[in-house]
Amino acid sequence: MKKYVFIISMLVLSCISFHSYAKRMQAFLSYSTFYSPKDGPYIETYMIVVGKSVHFAKNTNDKFQSTIEITLIFRQDSVIKDFKKYNLLSPEVADTNNINFNFIDQQRFLLPNGTYNVEIIIADKNSTSQPYKGNETIDVSYPADKVTFSGIEVIDSYKKSESENILTKNGLDMVPYILYYYPDNVNKMTFYCEIYNTDKAFGPDEKYLLSTYIEVNENLKLVDPLIKVKKESAKPVNVVFNEFDLSELATGNYNLVVEVRDKQNKLVGLQKFYFERDNAKVQAVLKDFDKVVTEHSFVEMYKNKDSLAEYIRCLYPISSENEKIFANNQVNHSDLASMQKFFLAFWQARNAESPGEAWGKYLIEVKKVNNEFSTNIKKGYNTDRGRVYLEYGEPNTIVKQYYEPSALPYEIWQYYTCKNQKNKKFVFCDNDLATNDFVLIHSDAVGEVNDYKWQQKIYGRNNVTNDIDQDGVRDHFGRKSNELFNNPH
Secondary structure (H helix, E strand, O other), X not given: OOOOOOOEEEEEOOOOOOOHHHOOXXXXXXXXXXXXXXXXXXEEEEEEEEHHHOOOEEOOOOOEEOEEEEEEEEEEOOEEEEEEEEEEEOOOEOOOOOOOOEEEEEEEEEOOOEEEEEEEEEEEOOOOOOOEEEEEEEEEOOOOOOOEEOOXXXXXXXEEOOOOOOOEEOOEEEXXXXXXXXXXXXXXXXXEEEEEOHHHHHOOOOEEEEEXXXXXXXXXXXXXXXXXXXXXXXXXEXXXXXXXXXXXXXXXEEEEEEEEEOOOOOEEEEEEEEEEEOOOOOOOOOOOHHHOOOOOOHXXXXXXXXXXXXXXXXXXXHOOHHHHHHHHHHHXXXXXXXXXXXXXXXXXXXXXXXXXXXXXXXXXXXXXHHHHHOOOOOOHHHOHHHHHHHXXXXXXXXXXXXXXXXXXXXXXXXXXXXXXXXXXXEEEEEOOOOOOOEEEEEEOOOOOOOOOOHHHHHHHHHOOOOOOOOOOOOOOOOOOHHHHHHOOO
């Protein structure tokens, strides 16, 4: 477990679009934690509901309005510690033929340090669709004598506050940017973070180094020039309110990082926020690739082009989008010397001092997944289970359900810590019963496939339905998937 608190997550409640005759609510929820010197720790939840995805009904003002019922239950060891059930109302409209807005909600829950299981239930009150139900695990940890961080809250817009409300922090009303996805028409990332107890760690008003930067998620390489460094004075609460221009940031997976170092440049703590960028306007380049010197390096032992091409292919699960583009070019068009340079540069980016050692450790894991997950036509690293294993490491628990009545064989993997996320699960299903190729059909991890109808894919053979709005399956003897997903063992 990391020592530094990281609580910022994205739970995609529904991101599937249907035709108008089977409208499905699209809602996105994120959360973060903060610490108030007056009130103690608290959790903030943020939700955005896509207006055109929900149903509207006439209200007492003779206008049309949508009503979303939200239930949030915070449990600790099965004991309810906090609870809120409320209606989120959309803006009123006179005509529902052109709904072109989204509406948001923000809530705060005062909760002491600890680990909480959060049950989330969301229902469109004007629809007969079944409510969405989900669970998240949230850690709240703010020790009194160590430098800690709030979650990083990314901001859609802000203005000076005229009167304090639920959106107010440090005199500003901040509307959260709830998605972790930045398309090419969104070119600015504004963010807010709080740092606690630097005065206790360094002394009141003592100087420390604050860095904010963007790094590539896969190899942690800093993106120049998206780096800002300045000296700050230690206080009980230091506020970070900053922004980056993303217009020249290429398509890929990234982390926004807030970092604290002492006068000796020793890392004291950091906080990260994962996001994805889609920017076709910028062509990714691998800098200084031609300058790599391969003499006297481990890559000199690889003199067979076909063997080296296979090694390059097995890097895909841990490669950035940039590296995948170059890898394809190397495998398909390059000579041996260029392939050696690319391969060395890849591992130098991950371990500059011992790139050969880093490759050797990874190769051991590749051999494991090839032995465990290969099919007649795919190497293990090229399967969904192999990719997840190589990208996130060995799961903490694996549930294997190969002979459950009425179900296709499936597996549920659980990670207590999944990069910067906590308690994430992956569901794999063997669709053809013959090839050992278990396909990833659902996960609650950020950036992975999220399908609210995943249980229908497992039980579809004996639970055929023509209702594409139905997200569950009827109960039957031996059905265990929902229980095992919520409580893997």
